[in-house]
Amino acid sequence: MNVYADNAATTAVSKTALEAMLPCFQEVYGNPSSLHSPGQRAAEKLAAARDLFARRLNASPREITFTSGGSEADNQALRSAAALGARKGKKHIISTKFEHHAILHTLSALEKEGFTVTLLDIPPEGVVTAEQVRAALRTDTCLVSVMFANNEIGTIQPIGEIGAVCREAGVLFHTDAVQAAGHLPIDVEALQIDLLSLSAHKFHGPKGVGVLYARKGIPLVNVIYGGAQERGKRAGTENVPGICGAAAAFDEACEKMAEHQAYLTPLRDKLIAGLTAIPHTVLNGDAQRRLPGNVNVCFEGIEGESLLLLLDDRGVAASSGSACTSGSLDPSHVLLALGRPHEVAHGSLRLSLCEYNTPEEIDYLLAVLPEIVSYLRNMSPVWDELETGRRPHLI
Amino acid sequence: MNVYADNAATTAVSKTALEAMLPCFQEVYGNPSSLHSPGQRAAEKLAAARDLFARRLNASPREITFTSGGSEADNQALRSAAALGARKGKKHIISTKFEHHAILHTLSALEKEGFTVTLLDIPPEGVVTAEQVRAALRTDTCLVSVMFANNEIGTIQPIGEIGAVCREAGVLFHTDAVQAAGHLPIDVEALQIDLLSLSAHKFHGPKGVGVLYARKGIPLVNVIYGGAQERGKRAGTENVPGICGAAAAFDEACEKMAEHQAYLTPLRDKLIAGLTAIPHTVLNGDAQRRLPGNVNVCFEGIEGESLLLLLDDRGVAASSGSACTSGSLDPSHVLLALGRPHEVAHGSLRLSLCEYNTPEEIDYLLAVLPEIVSYLRNMSPVWDELETGRRPHLI
Amino acid sequence: MALYSEKVMDHFRNPRNVGKLEDADGIGEVGNAKCGDIMRMYIKVDPATNVITDVKFNTFGCGSAIATSSMATELIKGKPLSEALELSNKAVVEALDGLPAQKLHCSVLAEEAVRAAVRDYYDKNEIAYGDELRPCEGHCDTCGHEHA
Amino acid sequence: MALYSEKVMDHFRNPRNVGKLEDADGIGEVGNAKCGDIMRMYIKVDPATNVITDVKFNTFGCGSAIATSSMATELIKGKPLSEALELSNKAVVEALDGLPAQKLHCSVLAEEAVRAAVRDYYDKNEIAYGDELRPCEGHCDTCGHEHA
């Protein structure tokens, strides 16, 4: 059996999205900046996609900028808010310790350019509070950036409450909604969001398309300079097929959100229950306030990569917090921020489901995982020490 | 009859490219950074695409970085060379007056950051010389950036000669090959190119995919910060379908380059001969040293946009140097750099052909264009003054 | 094409009153070729009634320059000079069902062309007029600010 | 999976010599759980011939940590201690048909684990050894530099 359970990494393109893309390759292939009909037909498609994102986010079309993905949208959001802050002499930014690297590395770059960054600690359940944000605010704070839902542990942050705190303080609020968009309702007005990033390939849209929402009046700075596309704020011929696919996917995801949530939540909870029944296994992040498809556990005494490889041998595509492939020896910064000790953080497993997953697949996962965990524990000198009492169990 | 003669703006995706993309949407849709088989299959496709670009450019795969398009590649090339220069105290950059805005606007940004930029004048035939570059070199020059072929007038620059001058002087050489790639042979070794940008949608690949070639040993700086994709130099989940389509399109374009050139050159020359037979019409750029598909003329006494609109009514998609649609009243900076007076530059027409265009289409263009030009001239007070001798003809 | 309204495209494709009036009573020319737009407007005036009995135009410029010229001539034809002078660029834009923001300057040019033609008629006939009818500076940047 | 060679995957999927030796003559443990890799190696030595007659390992770590442990045990089994001490991480990597660059440290750990087991045997049997057999510092960053 093949089980793709890595939908937080990327998703398959949906039929709907693909159908929206196909006509743009060989029929409506004009450049939307061109004056002629083939170009203007492409421009109309682009405008329709923009309208759709605007409508679904409760924004206006002029507030929507298309980018090459979530990372670029994150970069541009932070740089724009920072530039605006700098002009007012405000160079303090608040974010959290478990943001995606697209945020954390941009913040590091901004620190080198003279900004001060406060990264909020992550409470054990993986949900930061509006109170933490309020307490960190300074008179020179220009931006708060808190992700909508965490990409590893799936915990959902109190975005509306944080938005209210920021609005009250007159500080811009950005949220990296890459994991949330298409999965959780987002209303930028109701939640008082000023800047928001999303990425199409996380909700069955194509890779290479992102959206930056920026509230009217917030000037964007260019990350990419050149032509006058996107009102001069993002140069480069627009990826029309990708953008059309993204819009179609987003529309469908929003339309069926409640249905998907109702379908996924019990599957997720069954998986969590089954996995945490394995001894010395712990769920990472709050059991309820999490994305409907996210399961993330730590198994003590084993290491994530070998678990993934053995799962792959059984047809299961999953991921681990461990950044093994990136050449770093460090375990996930998210799990460390959550307070997991290094040795525990190494043994994490993320299963991220989507509506394409079946109940049979969940049963299969629950059948193979305990076996594999036992097998690896039997080979592990750490497990040996834990079981023989030479090391205390941490979970 | 419908004639798409705006292939320099963008091209239709070829069958070959589309076929390379399709399997990546719903079958090989994994994230190439993922450890599991679906991810590794995507990683293999990515590696194959990288190998292909490397082979076709005579580079090595590690020298190839995928970006979201030509603009991003241009931005990253210039910023990387500038950062390297700055570290050595060299902050002078040489480029030309008729580069694409992706170059010119990035250079403006660099000027604000303390770099000095020399923009070379454009000789009347639209071809800068290696001598001009040599004469502009300073001891603090860190980078020379000269486009391979101009996007408006199609003139081909002496890249190998400029490469030799730069190599001799120990200065990095970048070329924006967005218009040349897939249309002219490119060997980064033979031409002594250090950095090169290209964009897939100019040779029947998809929009939203670019390539930055950077010679081994030239450290890239990030334009987009985040994940460790592209060896840490370009964050964001890779657009695998797009990249596969780009590689397939590039392979085909290189394979059939001579054939396309042999087919297009006579069509181009026929079009040039027919159009320049219209009185007071001039070809922009050298007649021989130009892209096989590029025709660019100025008609005195009329303005480009109305010409385009009337052409569009007759089914012809073309473009004008005039930047009418971008909200600027200025005529093309390229034609001004070439020495055309403002009033003449406004009346430009670019027809850019590809191998999909037919001889019948050329005949059709030659039938409709003289009519439209006459019609507009008859309506034009400028033409009236020219013909009644109150104004001297400029061409 | 989606850039322009149907009305604009109609006036661009089938411009009304194109041409010259060899025996014009007033001729106004505004814009300059450097900036890419020149409008020349010819009017014929009945001195008894001050009514514009005929009007023609020649325009060098983009689609909206041609369309606004055409519409402006339609709007002043058969009208007394006083009414023609009240023609605002806004009225031209509205009559055309709108113009893209970057093309509003064309409607300003059309307004100015009408005023220039009337001024020329006044000048030729030594009719005094006030400051409000001062000529457009003819420099495109001047017209860059929003009129509509 | 393309990340690893077939050889690596074979040793990962079917690791040779997994387990403990209850009556081991030498036990070496290197790495630490914080860094995500621990290898423990057990050897049985024939004191007459100085030959490693049996070897087992337990490993906590990634795929290549398991594979390099397995390969290292194969390479030293039946070999005299002197030869085992000459086992380089490079030899392990070559025997596995290569490792990704970021995984080379695993092969260093395997080399260190063998040396640690031999050292333990020497210590237990009060056999003197030189500086070149000094212990790995056990800190992953130390092993970060390229050995192969």
Ligand SMILES: Cc1ncc(COP(=O)(O)O)c(C=O)c1O
């Ligand atoms: C010469 C040149 N450079 C750069 C670009 C930018 O490429 P892209 O639109 O793919 O970002 C273009 C085309 O638009 C071009 O013609």
Ligand SMILES: Cc1ncc(COP(=O)(O)O)c(C=O)c1O
């Ligand atoms: C929370 C979060 N932010 C940003 C990104 C970056 O998105 P992309 O890879 O589309 O650039 C991702 C996914 O990779 C993510 O999960």
